[in-house]
Amino acid sequence: MTINQVHDRLANVALIYFAALAVWGTWRFLRKQGISPAFWGATVIAELILALQGVLGITLWLNGVPPAPIHIMYGAVGLMALPAVYMYTKRRTDRPEMLMYAVVALITVGLIIRAMSTALPGG
Secondary structure, rough: OOOHHHHHHHHHHHHHHHHHHHHHHHHHOOOOOOOOHHHHEEEEEEEHHHHHHHHHHHHHHHOOOOOEEEEEHHHHHHHHHHHHHHHHHOOOOHHHHHHHHHHHHHHHHHHHHHHHHOOOOOO
């Protein structure tokens, strides 16, 4: 399997993972729950998936497969989204913060979809 294929498959993994994170976060919010240690762990895994995706993308770029500039922007914003909400909430774990993480996960789903579409020829 080539790096390009791994990068492509990992995008699907990220899409499904962030969608599940958004659903889980919304479910916890609706049940009047805050952020659990399990949810924290899931957000770390989500961030690692995006970081690995970025490393693969940079590797492709260095090997002569240049991405569209907008593709880079979607990837960078997606990678910064969870750390940004973490810094904004100052590590609080209450119900309002749970909603923020759920919304950011959903926004990241949109960013991943857009990044995937700009990776296609003519995208």
